[in-house]
Amino acid sequence: MTPVSLRTALETLTPKNGFWMTALPESGLLTGQDLDALGAEFRRRHRCLIVRGTLAKPVLEGLLAALPALRSEVHRNYLPGHKKGGSISRFQLDRLAPVFGELYRSAAFTRCLERITGEHLLPCPLDDPHTYALYYYTEEGDHIGWHYDNSYYRGRRYTVLIGLVERSQSRLEYQLGRPKRAKHDHEIHSVATDPATLVVFDGDGLYHRITPLGRDEERIALTLEYVTDPRMSPVWRFVSNMKDAIAYFGFAAAFGGGKRPRTGR
Numbered sequence: 001m002t003p004v005s006l007r008t009a010l011e012t013l014t015p016k017n018g019f020w021m022t023a024l025p026e027s028g029l030l031t032g033q034d035l036d037a038l039g040a041e042f043r044r045r046h047r048c049l050i051v052r053g054t055l056a057k058p059v060l061e062g063l064l065a066a067l068p069a070l071r072s073e074v075h076r077n078y079l080p081g082h083k084k085g086g087s088i089s090r091f092q093l094d095r096l097a098p099v100f101g102e103l104y105r106s107a108a109f110t111r112c113l114e115r116i117t118g119e120h121l122l123p124c125p126l127d128d129p130h131t132y133a134l135y136y137y138t139e140e141g142d143h144i145g146w147h148y149d150n151s152y153y154r155g156r157r158y159t160v161l162i163g164l165v166e167r168s169q170s171r172l173e174y175q176l177g178r179p180k181r182a183k184h185d186h187e188i189h190s191v192a193t194d195p196a197t198l199v200v201f202d203g204d205g206l207y208h209r210i211t212p213l214g215r216d217e218e219r220i221a222l223t224l225e226y227v228t229d230p231r232m233s234p235v236w237r238f239v240s241n242m243k244d245a246i247a248y249f250g251f252a253a254a255f256g257g258g259k260r261p262r263t264g265r
């Protein structure tokens with residue numbers, strides 16, 4: 001199958017061929033949003049923002065069109081007591097579905113995120129499998145327990161979650177602030193990550209989980225990771241790779257840095 005490109009997805013938004021990336025305004029990606037107001041909301045909620053149905057329809061459709069070709073690439077993992085589910089790293093996405101990397105590298109999209117976070121955002125290094133990845137909840141009981149998306153980088157790492165498929169009772173549940181360390185907000189919030197829902201948060205600051213999937217249900221989400229300083233010590237790199245290998249993508253993806261051929265699962 002021919003990979004679907006973001007150029008194809010955005011054709012309806014771009015009057016002049018060849019200028020689609022640089023000419024695309026922020027409003028071409030996020031529909032009807034006041035980015036400064038979203039930024040204020042982001043800061044008020046301890047660097048966490050959830051906006052439902054905001055990703056522009058052509059962009060969402062471009063991402064969804066790439067999913068059927070990826071099904072055989074899902075790497076299943078199971079950590080008793082913590083998580084069960086599937087994932088696809090950036091390396092498979094680069095090979096089979098470049099639309100995800102194109103969105104990640106879109107200057108307009110990055111500008112949107114910078115106005116929301118108030119930070120200068122940088123891409124993760126090329127060998128980070130989480131840079132952009134898909135997470136599949138497809139079997140009964142698939143879930144992930146309470147955790148932070150801790151940054152092993154020297155700077156902050158922001159997670160951007162985009163809902164793609166939501167036919168489940170699973171919910172993103174979260175507590176704002178760092179409830180383990182400070183009395184910010186111990187209330188548990190709950191949201192369905194419906195298609196085109198955008199969630200932006202500081203990985204070190206949001207305690208969150210995905211509740212278990214029911215029978216014959218399905219949930220697929222895309223996450224993008226941006227950092228403020230991409231440097232990482234060799235020790236933390238090893239720790240990060242081990243975590244990615246065991247909990248997410250397998251050893252070939254986590255330690256191969258995308259250089260080795262990968263087998264489908």
Ligand SMILES: [Fe+2]
Binds near residue numbers: 149208
């Ligand atoms: Fe997470």
